Amino acid sequence: MAESETLLCAVQELVQLTREQRGKGTTPVLFEAELVTDTKSLGYIATDQLTFPNIKRNEGGGQSETGDVFVVPVRGTYAFSFNISNPMTGFGETGFPSKVLQLRVNGVELFLTAVFLRNDWKASTVLSLDKGKCVTVWAHERQRSLDGQNGVHVTFSGTLMHES
Numbered sequence: 001m002a003e004s005e006t007l008l009c010a011v012q013e014l015v016q017l018t019r020e021q022r023g024k025g026t027t028p029v030l031f032e033a034e035l036v037t038d039t040k041s042l043g044y045i046a047t048d049q050l051t052f053p054n055i056k057r058n059e060g061g062g063q064s065e066t067g068d069v070f071v072v073p074v075r076g077t078y079a080f081s082f083n084i085s086n087p088m089t090g091f092g093e094t095g096f097p098s099k100v101l102q103l104r105v106n107g108v109e110l111f112l113t114a115v116f117l118r119n120d121w122k123a124s125t126v127l128s129l130d131k132g133k134c135v136t137v138w139a140h141e142r143q144r145s146l147d148g149q150n151g152v153h154v155t156f157s158g159t160l161m162h163e164s
Contacts, residue, residue: 006122010081014159017079027074029060029160033067050137052156060160070135070158080158081124082137102138105129109138126161 014030033052053067062073072078084101103111103125111125129135137156 010157014157017159017161027060027160027163029062029073029076029078030158031058031060031063031070032056032155032157033058033063034156035154048139050139050154050156052137052154062158068136070156072129072131072133072135074160074163075129075131076163077126077128077161078135078158079124079126079161080135080156081122083122083155084139103127104136104138105133107134107136128164 011032014032017030033056034054035050035052049068051066051068052063055063055065055067060073062070064071080103082101082103101123102109105127110127111123127135135158
């Protein structure tokens, strides 16, 4: 399945979950946001917080206007998805990851992955979060650039699956 078809399917699933939540009387929370610049360069062994300023959808108002943080508006179980792509191969040494991505909640790393000399990475995770918690995405790179071309290669989205 092509990247655009995969993203479209994911968005359709999130929209369906939101409709189901509305039918149950729960608070709808759904966001999807993108990196909008063509590239974001990261220096040698740099750790940067990623921002997703092109906010496509923000039901429930959790995603900040600047795209740098999702503030949990309702206590519950959330599903988050990431899509990060690189146009360059980088300079990762054998045995060392060229890219490490983190999902942090209130600055504490809760989800981590390492990618060895790959050009793209997709992942999802489910977390139980209290209202007011701040969710951010961080990248640790070795001389890489993130590809935000046309706003489709670097994305962050999430939805409330169950209110508690």
